[in-house]
Amino acid sequence: MKYKMTFLIELNNVNFEYDNFKISNVSFKLKEGEKLALIGANGSGKTTILKLILNLLKRKSGIIKAFGLEVNKKNEWEIRKKIGFLFQNPDDQLFAPTVWEDVAFGPRNLKMSQKEVEIVVEWALKSVKMLKYKNVSPVNLSWGQKKLVALAGILAMKPKILFLDEPFANLDMLAVKELLEILENLRKNENLTILFTTHNHFIIQYWADRIIVLKNGTIIYEGNPEDGLKLPEIKKAIGTWDDIIKIIYPGGEIHEHPHIHIHSHKHIHYSDLESHEHKHDNFD
C-alpha cells in the first residue's frame, strides 16, 4: 500500500504585522496524528500564529490551508468548527453562569437537539474529569480547573485538531500528569492531532513529536526535540536550567562526571550445577 502523508494544516510564507512586531515568512505543516510544539520566548509570536491559522488575525501575505482548504473569510467558520482552540488564559474563554452551561454553549450553537447536547456535554466533562463541577460557576474554579472546563467546551464540538495555547502553564506536577493522561486518552479514542505551545522543557523534550522554535516572529528550527534542544542557538532562544543555576550559584561551576552502573545476578554453571553470585561493572 502506498503511504499517504496527510497534512491537516499548511502555512506557506506567512507574513503579518502589529505595530511593533512582525511574523516573517513562516512556513510549516501539521501532520495528521502528531503533537507539534510551537515554542519560543515570551513574545516570540506563538499565540499570534495560532490566531492567524484560525483567521482571528488576518495575514498580510502568504497561504494558510486547513484540511486542504485555503483559510479565508468564507470558510473560517467551517474551519474553526473542526479546530478546538484552548486559549492561553481560560478567563477569556469561560463566560456562562455554570460549568455545564459553558460546555453546552458550542453544541447548542451547532443546533444539536437537547438530548444530543446533554450526551456530548456529559461526555466532554467526564473526559476532563470535571463532571462533578457541572453546577459550579466557572469564576470560582482554580486556574487548572478552568483550563479543563475550557477544554471540555472545545471537546463538545468534536474537533479534529486541538490548538492548545500553554495548556501546562500554572499547573502543578500532579495536574500536568492528569492533563497528559486526558490528552493521551483523547488522542487514542478521538484520533486528535495537537498543535500546542509550551515553555515546559520536560514536555518539549519528552512529549512533543516535533518542535518549531520561534524567535522574534521567525522560525529558527523545525525538527525533533532531541536534536533541537542541543543546538546552542536554540538554547539561547529558549533559555536553559544551566543559565538559571549560574545565577543561584554565581561562583560555582557545572560539571559532568562519569558514573558507574553496578548490578549483580545469579547464574548457573552447567558443568557442576553449582550456583554462585558474581558482579558486572558497566562503565558508560
Ligand SMILES: Nc1ncnc2c1ncn2[C@@H]1O[C@H](COP(=O)(O)OP(=O)(O)OP(=O)(O)O)[C@@H](O)[C@H]1O
Ligand atoms: N493586539 C496586539 N497589538 C499589538 N501587538 C501585539 C498584540 N498582540 C500581541 N502583540 C505583540 O506581538 C508579539 C507576539 O505576541 P504573542 O502573544 O504571539 O507571543 P507569544 O509567543 O504567544 O508569547 P507568550 O509566551 O508570552 O504567550 C509580542 O511582542 C506582543 O507584544
Ligand SMILES: [Mg+2]
Ligand atoms: Mg502566547
